[in-house]
Amino acid sequence: MPSVPDEETIDHLLGRRNNFDRRTKSIKTIEELSEKERNQVHLVTLGKRQTRIEGDPFGIYPAWAGNVGHPRDDRMIRQTDEVRKLSALFEAVRRECCEALALHFADNAKVTSLSEDENELTFTFKTGGLSVRVMQAKDLEQDEQGSYLASLEKSKRCIQAKEHLDELFKDVSLNVLTQQYVMAQVLLEDGRQWPSVSKDQTEFLTRLRADADGRYWIEMSEDERKRTNAASATPHSSLALLMTRLQQNWPRSWNLGYHDPDMFRRYARDQVAIEKVWKLVEEDVLIVLDRSKKLVFSNFVGLSQVLFNQEVVDLLARGLDMWSFYTPLPAPESKRHSVDHYIRKIHPELDMEKATVAGLPNAKKAVVHYGTYAMAGHTDGRRICLTQDSKFARSSYQENNEALFLQLYSSVFGKAASIIRFMMEKLDREHYQECRDIFRKLPKSVKVSTGDRDFLSLFAVGINLYTQRHRDTNDMRGGLASLLTVGNYQGGDLCLPQLGLKVRYTPGTCALMRGDSLEHLTSDFTGFRAFIVGANHETTRLHVRLREQGAAGLHPPLSTERPRAGGGNNASEDSDSESEGGSEIFTTTCVNDMDDEDDEDVTYTNKELHGAGALDSESSSGG
Numbered sequence: 001m002p003s004v005p006d007e008e009t010i011d012h013l014l015g016r017r018n019n020f021d022r023r024t025k026s027i028k029t030i031e032e033l034s035e036k037e038r039n040q041v042h043l044v045t046l047g048k049r050q051t052r053i054e055g056d057p058f059g060i061y062p063a064w065a066g067n068v069g070h071p072r073d074d075r076m077i078r079q080t081d082e083v084r085k086l087s088a089l090f091e092a093v094r095r096e097c098c099e100a101l102a103l104h105f106a107d108n109a110k111v112t113s114l115s116e117d118e119n120e121l122t123f124t125f126k127t128g129g130l131s132v133r134v135m136q137a138k139d140l141e142q143d144e145q146g147s148y149l150a151s152l153e154k155s156k157r158c159i160q161a162k163e164h165l166d167e168l169f170k171d172v173s174l175n176v177l178t179q180q181y182v183m184a185q186v187l188l189e190d191g192r193q194w195p196s197v198s199k200d201q202t203e204f205l206t207r208l209r210a211d212a213d214g215r216y217w218i219e220m221s222e223d224e225r226k227r228t229n230a231a232s233a234t235p236h237s238s239l240a241l242l243m244t245r246l247q248q249n250w251p252r253s254w255n256l257g258y259h260d261p262d263m264f265r266r267y268a269r270d271q272v273a274i275e276k277v278w279k280l281v282e283e284d285v286l287i288v289l290d291r292s293k294k295l296v297f298s299n300f301v302g303l304s305q306v307l308f309n310q311e312v313v314d315l316l317a318r319g320l321d322m323w324s325f326y327t328p329l330p331a332p333e334s335k336r337h338s339v340d341h342y343i344r345k346i347h348p349e350l351d352m353e354k355a356t357v358a359g360l361p362n363a364k365k366a367v368v369h370y371g372t373y374a375m376a377g378h379t380d381g382r383r384i385c386l387t388q389d390s391k392f393a394r395s396s397y398q399e400n401n402e403a404l405f406l407q408l409y410s411s412v413f414g415k416a417a418s419i420i421r422f423m424m425e426k427l428d429r430e431h432y433q434e435c436r437d438i439f440r441k442l443p444k445s446v447k448v449s450t451g452d453r454d455f456l457s458l459f460a461v462g463i464n465l466y467t468q469r470h471r472d473t474n475d476m477r478g479g480l481a482s483l484l485t486v487g488n489y490q491g492g493d494l495c496l497p498q499l500g501l502k503v504r505y506t507p508g509t510c511a512l513m514r515g516d517s518l519e520h521l522t523s524d525f526t527g528f529r530a531f532i533v534g535a536n537h538e539t540t541r542l543h544v545r546l547r548e549q550g551a552a553g554l555h556p557p558l559s560t561e562r563p564r565a566g567g568g569n570n571a572s573e574d575s576d577s578e579s580e581g582g583s584e585i586f587t588t589t590c591v592n593d594m595d596d597e598d599d600e601d602v603t604y605t606n607k608e609l610h611g612a613g614a615l616d617s618e619s620s621s622g623g
Contacts, residue, residue, distance in 0.1 A: 018057035082128035090426035133283040146478020148517035152498040161500035181232035182212040184242035213264035214342040304508035317486040329366035371458035374539035381542025414450035456534035472515035481515030489527030
């Protein structure tokens with residue numbers, strides 16, 4: 001019979017104190033029991049929940065279970081020397097200065113200094129086989145609202161990155177006349193037919209405009225753009241006729257102003273920055289701290305593999321891949337993802353219109369939100385609800401998906417949460433505890449649980465999504481957003497323009513960031529890629545604070561003021577903050593609100609509307 005490893009013996013498993021809270025700390029370990037206590041029986045009663053078992057500090061017996069479980073024992077995560085070192089490193093980040101931290105944890109005390117000046121301290125070292133970079137940005141600090149935005153924009157690294165990009169990308173903005181000229185060129189060359197039905201015109205013009213913008217900014221050289229600008233003033237007669245028709249049907253809001261940003265120019269600029277400006281961090285672990293040594297950003301390449309193994313990462317990817325096979329998921333909201341049509345052009349494998357029947361299941365681009373957010377119009381947090389997709393409210397035929405949803409939540413999102421927890425609990429314990437407190441105080445009717453130790457009330461899942469530059473301004477003010485990526489893909493670096501860097505974002509990687517302040521985007525990739533974002537919205541935190549005030553907080557006197565536009569799934573989640581001007585497009589959550597009611601061709605049978613017990617349409621029975 002093979003020997004049992006020491007870490008799997010009963011004395012070892014039951015010999016660790018549970019420091020989860022004051023109550024669990026008082027539970028004896030098996031070593032602290034007397035001989036009489038060790039021989040005691042009837043520690044649990046079948047069918048009756050028991051959360052205190054003397055001698056088993058982590059033991060929990062749910063009434064429905066056939067065994068005593070230990071779900072809060074984090075030793076289920078592989079406690080290798082590597083993991084133990086990293087855990088200690090994360091916990092020491094706030095206590096020790098950067099140089100002392102590096103010297104303390106570096107293998108053979110070998111540390112390399114990359115920067116030591118009034119704005120920044122940066123050291124690299126290796127620990128347990130992993131390379132680590134710790135950076136203290138002394139010019140970053142939170143304002144009174146907990147935001148880093150102002151100090152990020154004023155920081156030397158942000159200004160230098162912008163200046164470098166301006167030198168490489170000097171093109172002026174596209175004007176409306178030139179835009180119409182290129183649209184006319186596309187019409188003439190492709191032979192597209194103007195829609196005969198007026199209701200189809202908006203979609204026709206929107207796609208035509210996207211194709212023209214993509215051609216101008218991405219397919220043309222700088223010299224070609226200059227010649228096109230000049231030619232648009234005196235177009236050829238065939239183009240002039242088409243331009244006249246375009247001008248006659250031109251939407252008033254298409255003025256390339258503040259509320260109509262030139263998304264392709266921003267996309268083109270960012271592609272140049274990805275290639276030539278933002279520096280790639282090669283280390284496995286990156287920790288960025290502010291002046292007070294509070295976490296701003298952290299990235300851990302392959303954390304999932306370190307804590308668990310590659311099989312777990314593959315299972316997460318397979319779970320999301322199969323969920324997106326069986327479950328209709330919302331397409332990216334078109335205004336926020338106006339470049340998506342061009343992405344399908346350079347990645348035809350993701351274009352459903354061009355896919356064969358065998359390729360169609362993999363030609364998918366979707367983003368879905370599960371959990372809790374504010375009701376529309378309630379940005380004050382007084383009314384919160386489950387997201388539309390948590391209730392499967394878009395269609396009437398998702399009974400099977402709904403039946404499996406809680407299993408998906410506890411398995412896929414539960415495992416993702418345990419990976420995220422490893423970083424957040426140690427790098428920002430105060431924020432982690434606040435998140436736990438928020439989730440615990442939410443009404444059961446408006447939250448979905450992954451199991452024990454919940455701390456994230458909202459998860460977003462992206463399937464093959466190309467994330468454009470944005471901030472998540474709906475997140476908790478000054479809070480941390482967490483990102484976990486899985487799949488089988490190449491590329492897809494995570495870029496942070498205000499920090500002037502990009503990090504490796506390979507499958508199994510986990511990142512934490514101040515999402516309401518830090519702009520972020522991903523570079524191009526090939527292959528299947530899925531990501532999970534875990535967060536809590538500011539409105540959710542406000543709701544909990546109002547609940548603590550009682551009825552007066554949740555039910556104030558009726559106001560005569562009209563509610564603000566947005567809120568809930570339309571509240572300001574993703575915001576653009578480039579110096580070229582913001583846009584309402586980036587002050588709305590990236591949620592597609594469409595459902596079957598928006599499809600004019602959908603019809604329901606009697607059985608679909610009223611269930612399996614309804615009369616068949618062929619029945620001759622009268623009512």
